Amino acid sequence: MEEEKKEVQARLIESKKEERKEGLTDVLKLISPGTSLRTAIEGVQKAKTGGLIVVENEFVPTMFEGGFKINTRFTPQRIIELGKMDGAIIISKDLKKILNANVLLTPDNSIPSNETGTRHKAAERTAKQAGTIVIAVSQRRDEISLFYKNLKYVVRDTNDIIRRATSVLQIIEKHRDIFDKNKNELDRHEIRRRGDPSKVLHMIQRGMIILKMSETLKGYIIELGAEGTIVKLRLKELLNRVEQDIDDVIKDYSKIGVSKSQKILSILSYDELLDSDNIKQCLGISEEMVYPKGHRLLEKAGINEEDTGLLVKNFKNLPAILEAEKENLVKIFGEEKSQSVMEKINHIKERE
Numbered sequence: 001m002e003e004e005k006k007e008v009q010a011r012l013i014e015s016k017k018e019e020r021k022e023g024l025t026d027v028l029k030l031i032s033p034g035t036s037l038r039t040a041i042e043g044v045q046k047a048k049t050g051g052l053i054v055v056e057n058e059f060v061p062t063m064f065e066g067g068f069k070i071n072t073r074f075t076p077q078r079i080i081e082l083g084k085m086d087g088a089i090i091i092s093k094d095l096k097k098i099l100n101a102n103v104l105l106t107p108d109n110s111i112p113s114n115e116t117g118t119r120h121k122a123a124e125r126t127a128k129q130a131g132t133i134v135i136a137v138s139q140r141r142d143e144i145s146l147f148y149k150n151l152k153y154v155v156r157d158t159n160d161i162i163r164r165a166t167s168v169l170q171i172i173e174k175h176r177d178i179f180d181k182n183k184n185e186l187d188r189h190e191i192r193r194r195g196d197p198s199k200v201l202h203m204i205q206r207g208m209i210i211l212k213m214s215e216t217l218k219g220y221i222i223e224l225g226a227e228g229t230i231v232k233l234r235l236k237e238l239l240n241r242v243e244q245d246i247d248d249v250i251k252d253y254s255k256i257g258v259s260k261s262q263k264i265l266s267i268l269s270y271d272e273l274l275d276s277d278n279i280k281q282c283l284g285i286s287e288e289m290v291y292p293k294g295h296r297l298l299e300k301a302g303i304n305e306e307d308t309g310l311l312v313k314n315f316k317n318l319p320a321i322l323e324a325e326k327e328n329l330v331k332i333f334g335e336e337k338s339q340s341v342m343e344k345i346n347h348i349k350e351r352e
Contacts, residue, residue, distance in 0.1 A: 032225025050139030
């Protein structure tokens with residue numbers, strides 16, 4: 001009972017983290033390089049004037065006073081000029097209009113804030129109270145801080161993100177080379193009826209590391225916006241079939257069910273993935289000799305999923321399927337279809 005309670009709590013915490021991550025991801029897209037808003041805030045930063053930009057919603061009009069109404073089309077140059085004044089700038093929710101300028105933000109001062117400067121305290125409290133986006137450009141620290149609801153994100157320099165993204169991409173490329181090598185070695189082992197699980201563990205290990213690192217890189221790509229197009233295309237190439245190949249291997253070797261193995265693997269940290277025993281536990285295998293069910297190679301040979309399922313159900317594993325006699329296949333598929341299945345099985349055996 002206690003374990004179930006902990007599992008439910010863990011799922012709720014993970015769910016909330018995902019919601020926060022998705023919310024921040026959408027906001028980061030709005031200020032990615034190449035957008036008008038990013039051009040505007042970088043212009044304010046270069047002008048060394050500092051500034052506050054608030055995205056309006058239904059709560060914002062009650063949270064500022066003073067200033068003057070503009071209600072004009074949004075342009076980066078107008079934001080840069082208005083940023084020379086001390087007050088905050090209010091822009092429309094669709095980011096197409098500048099509504100007010102030089103206003104004094106009046107959020108509830110009892111809302112806790114971790115910020116030190118007056119401008120950043122007002123930004124954080126406004127974001128929390130109104131549940132909106134507030135961008136603070138610091139004159140003293142020369143940095144851009146984005147506040148969204150209870151989240152804070154310091155906007156990084158585009159060149160710095162490109163360097164980081166390139167570095168991660170190079171690491172993923174190396175892991176992909178090792179992943180493909182392990183996959184080819186596993187193919188040879190399976191065809192030769194060898195039951196060494198080490199190739200399985202190494203392939204899953206590298207594949208999961210690739211997927212984890214790709215999530216980091218996807219974050220950089222979102223921040224880069226239009227500047228990240230080349231990185232995005234290269235990542236797409238490197239991820240081609242990785243997840244599918246991992247799922248196929250899990251399907252062949254898991255003793256505890258595919259979905260359960262996938263779930264456990266997805267929450268392992270980098271350090272945990274490096275320990276092969278953890279991956280063994282995810283698959284529910286402990287013996288030194290373990291044979292694949294055969295889904296992966298049979299489907300790769302052109303045998304459809306339904307027929308592969310029948311072969312696995314009747315013969316249990318790939319070595320037994322590769323040794324199957326024609327009469328056994330006839331009992332399962334009938335005379336005509338068994339001939340086609342037998343040819344595809346023989347094609348696998350020819351690769352030995």
